[in-house]
Amino acid sequence: MALTLVTYPGNFRAFKALIAAEYAGVEIAVKDVDAKAAAKLSPTGKVPVLETPQGTIFESNAIARYVARLRSDADLYGRTFYESAVVDSWIDFCAHELELPCTLWVYPIIGYMPFSGPAYGKAKAHVSQALKTLDAHLLDKTYMVGEAMTLADITIASALVYPAKLAMDPKFRAQFPNVFRWFDLCVHQPQFVAVIGDVALAESEMKPEGASSAPQGGKKEAKKEKAPKKEKAKKEKAAAPPPAPAPKKVEHPLKILDKKSPSPLNGDEWKRTYKNNPPEVWKQKFWEMFDPKGWALWVCRFKYNHENEKQFMCANAIGGFVQRSDAMRKWAFGTMFVTGSEACLPIEISGCWLMRGDTVENLTEANDDALCYTWTKIDHTSAAGRALVEEYWTADVDGFLEGKLVTDGKLFL
Ligand SMILES: N[C@@H](CCC(=O)N[C@@H](CS)C(=O)NCC(=O)O)C(=O)O
Structure with a gap:
């Protein structure tokens, strides 16, 4: 069929x-x-x-x-009429108690919705509550229902894939050991791997654009964290040896460059121009503002494009790339794209950046993922170079970039 x-x-x-x-x-x-x-x-x-x-x-x-x-x-829906009903209970639980709050937590990270502090706090608390329920259920079980894999396991594990990869750091996961023992078992089954590939658990919580480096977990959570920190600090102070002389503050090399050779192109002003104007306006303004002595334009291409197998993994990679470039916010602007998909190979990652200075070293210092790309300077004096920059900065999902279908994009603004 x-x-x-x-x-x-x-x-x-x-x-x-x-x-x-x-x-x-x-x-x-x-x-x-x-x-x-x-x-x-x-x-x-x-x-x-x-x-x-x-x-x-x-x-x-x-x-x-x-x-x-x-x-x-295949018994995916349970072996008895009763088991089927229990599988349904967990599928419904997943839809209402887990999937929805997980999307509210993860969507801002992958840029599908704007970040909101209170919504983040609520979503995380809701997910924790659902995982608490699951953890208690899985305490003495290998699978959610009966003695074998069912649709209950498949549905819940699928809902946890992105949160586990992007948002749930080791400390968070440690609260639910039974859940993550079971999750590990599920995602290593060949039937899972065939669909979702390798699931690398988050080493730290990815921060959405617009969230401070420590996102607001709701007022209550912030308060709860503050009190013990103060206590701890007091104790540590009492026991601590006399402080060593403070290390000399090292200034960011681009801050030094800004002082030594100020550029007429102000990065923030350019970003405002880009954000607030249609392409035909910002294109003209950009070339008027561009200062080739103080800034350079680069096209980057992932060195391992030939190894890309899953479009969604590449989409995650560019999301992570722009997040990890945060330290360059004042001195860089760029777009990163995934072109192609499993149905439309090859899947490739590339981007186009405006960067202060004459080197990409400051970016690789901030974000070592940048080392996995070849960086080629764009000749801004050539029509082809200008066209490439404009194409990259106007491209969008479902449109075309260098003749290839764009399947994901991220803006570093
Ligand atoms: N309850 C639906 C939700 C489907 C859903 O929200 N799909 C998203 C993609 S993950 C979508 O199509 N969004 C497009 C839209 O909302 O217009 C389901 O489980 O199939």
């Missing part, structure tokens, strides 16, 4: 049906579409949508259930 799952590249809501299909031995083709095409396919205008010979099915859980039921001998 011909089945096609229509989705966005990297959509975690598509994972559950695809993983279930791996377990059940059901073949599903994947078609990545843009928002416009998606709107026509389902009554909600949202994806994923499964195209079947009888018609389409919308809502990711309905799709996953359909796939699981296609091959009842």
Whole structure:
């Protein structure tokens, strides 16, 4: 039977049906579409949508259930009528208690929605509560329901993939040891790996654009953290040896450059110009403002583009790249893009940056991911060089860049 799952590249809501299909031995083709095409396919205008010979099915859980039921001998929906109901309990729990707050936590990180301190605090607390419930349930169990993998495991683990990779740091995860023991078991199954690839757990919590370096976990959480710190500081002070002389403050090399050779191009002013004007205006203004003596333009290309297999991993990589470049905020501006997808190979990462000074060393100092790219200076005096810069700074998802379909993009503003 011909089945096609229509989705966005990297959509975690598509994972559950695809993983279930791996377990059940059901073949599903994947078609990545843009928002416009998606709107026509389902009554909600949202994806994923499964195209079947009888018609389409919308809502990711309905799709996953359909796939699981296609091959009842795979037992993904439990072995008894009762077990099926318990699988349903956990699928519903996942939709309401986990998936939703997880998106509110992770979407600002990947730039799908703006960051809001109070919403972040609430979402994180809600996720913690759900994980507490799960942790208690998994205390003496290998799988969520019965003795084998079911759609309950697949659905919940799929909802946790991005949060575990991007947001849940080791300290957070340590509160829920049973959950992450079980998660580890799930994501290492070959049926999971075939769909989601390798899941590298977050070493630190990625910060959304617009959040301070320590995001506001709601007032209560901030207060709770403050009191013990003060106590600790007092104790440490009493026991501490006399302070060593303060190290001499080392000034950022670009701060020194700003003092020694000020540039007529002010980075903040350029960013405002870009943000507040349509392309035809900022393009003209940029070339009037550009100071080739104090700044340089660069195109960067990922050195390992030939190894890219999953579009969503590349999308995560450029999200992380712009986050880690934060120390260059005053002295750099740029765009990073992913072109291509699993359905439209090759998948490639490239970007175009304006940077203070004549070298990319300051960026690699701030963000060592930059070492994984080749950096080529753009000749601003040539028409081709100018056109390349303008193309990179106007490109957008679903459009084209250097003749390739853009599937993700990030702006470093
Ligand atoms: N409850 C739906 C939610 C689907 C959903 O929100 N899909 C997102 C992609 S992850 C979407 O299509 N968003 C586009 C839009 O909201 O217009 C499901 O589980 O399928």
